Amino acid sequence: MSAFMESFTQLRDAKRYAEIIAAVPYAQLMGVEFGEAEDGELQFRLPFYERNVGNVTLPALHGGLIGGFLENAALLHLMWNSESLEAPKIVDFSLDYLRSGRAQTLFARCEITKQGKRVAHVLIEAWQDDRSKPVAVARAHFLLSSGS
Amino acid sequence: MSQAPANAALLQAMGELFVSFPHCVTLGFQYLGTVDRKPTLKVEWRDELVGNPATGVVHGGVITSIVDTCSGIAVTAHMTELETIATLDLRIDYLKAATPGKAIYCTAECYRMANQIAFTRAVCYHDSPDDPIAHGVATFMRDSNPKPMLTKEGGA
Numbered sequence: 001m002s003a004f005m006e007s008f009t010q011l012r013d014a015k016r017y018a019e020i021i022a023a024v025p026y027a028q029l030m031g032v033e034f035g036e037a038e039d040g041e042l043q044f045r046l047p048f049y050e051r052n053v054g055n056v057t058l059p060a061l062h063g064g065l066i067g068g069f070l071e072n073a074a075l076l077h078l079m080w081n082s083e084s085l086e087a088p089k090i091v092d093f094s095l096d097y098l099r100s101g102r103a104q105t106l107f108a109r110c111e112i113t114k115q116g117k118r119v120a121h122v123l124i125e126a127w128q129d130d131r132s133k134p135v136a137v138a139r140a141h142f143l144l145s146s147g148s
Numbered sequence: 149m150s151q152a153p154a155n156a157a158l159l160q161a162m163g164e165l166f167v168s169f170p171h172c173v174t175l176g177f178q179y180l181g182t183v184d185r186k187p188t189l190k191v192e193w194r195d196e197l198v199g200n201p202a203t204g205v206v207h208g209g210v211i212t213s214i215v216d217t218c219s220g221i222a223v224t225a226h227m228t229e230l231e232t233i234a235t236l237d238l239r240i241d242y243l244k245a246a247t248p249g250k251a252i253y254c255t256a257e258c259y260r261m262a263n264q265i266a267f268t269r270a271v272c273y274h275d276s277p278d279d280p281i282a283h284g285v286a287t288f289m290r291d292s293n294p295k296p297m298l299t300k301e302g303g304a
Contacts, residue, residue: 002202025198026207029174053170058293062171063235064216068209072199087200090208094239 005085012080020076027072030065034076037109042080044073044108053103061101066126070095070108070138074122077110078142088120088142095138104128106135113139120144150184153225162224163187166217175213185225186257189218193249204248211272212240214254215284219268222256223288226266233266234292240284250274252281264290 004023011020017035021027030046037043046052046069054062071093078088107127114121124138125131153159163179166172167189175197180188191197191214199207216235223233246252255277256270266288271280 004200004202023201024207025196025201026209027199029196030209051170051174054172056169062169062213062216063238064209064213065171067212067216067238067240068207071208071212075199087202089245090242092239092241093208093212094237095212096237097235100234 002087005079005087008079009085024072024076026068027076030069030072032069032072034073041109042077044069044076044110046106046108048103048105055100058100059103061103061106063097063101066097066101066106066136067093067095067138069106070124070126070136071140073108074110074124074138074140075142077124078112078115078120078122081112082115082120082144084144086145088144089146091119091141091143093138093140095136097136099133099135101126101135102128107131116144118144153182153185154228158227158230159187159221159225162227163221166221166224169217171213172217175210177214177217179221180253182221182225185222186255187218187221187225188253188255189214189221190251190253192251193246198248203245206246206248206252208240208242211242211246211252211282211284212238214252214272215240215256215270215282216286218254218256219258219270219284219286220288222258222268222270223261223266223290226258226261231291232293233288233290236265236287236289238284238286240282242282243280246272246281247274253277256284266290 034044260267272282
């Protein structure tokens, strides 16, 4: 078990969300926040920052950034809901862009569709002011053990 | 068969424009140029881009951003005149972990420019595209927005 996973487990059990983000440099750079929503499920937030913009004339959040936000959400969601002491490794990530990400907070929620011994499948959905109008939907596969 | 860009001046302007987008500046993308309608971008390894603090491996989101950006530039290599494009979907296969401390390169190509959709593929690598870290495929909507990404005075 890595020192990172050990500290993640401690931070999770104490629900110290901001410190988890601070431990993942690129999540911190994007400006990700997360916490438990009223229904007890994890919800991820990305407040609008100028540094995350792609097309400046719209302006719209960079598509790659939306991907990074969703991939990061899937990873943290999986780690949060798993007892494994090994960090999952992403195998593949597929993302459909449905609407452009406007200059406002982007939200995301994940669902673990399947958690097997070796592989987990996670669905991710991102929206802004109306959850029924998603900005993007994505899915990812993670390897759960190094298999050695 | 090698192919010159459909509009070399437009491609150069778009290559420079795409890496000037705020999030690309945040990540530190550099446009290295285009050979055979295949553009290459580079990003230096930095602490801030790490996804796994235990290993120092770059976050997958950085790979997603460089694939999206480089693939978009590859589409512009096929444009005779300026048009706005938007990513429709994107898939990344993470073939192996990136090596901490090493720069990552991405080379993309648009292998089919249809009337409304452009189809792209890209590889990310350290030393050679024959030894990739990640592979990405994407589709782009052509003429996606009446607001141009670049004004006519912008050089295109």
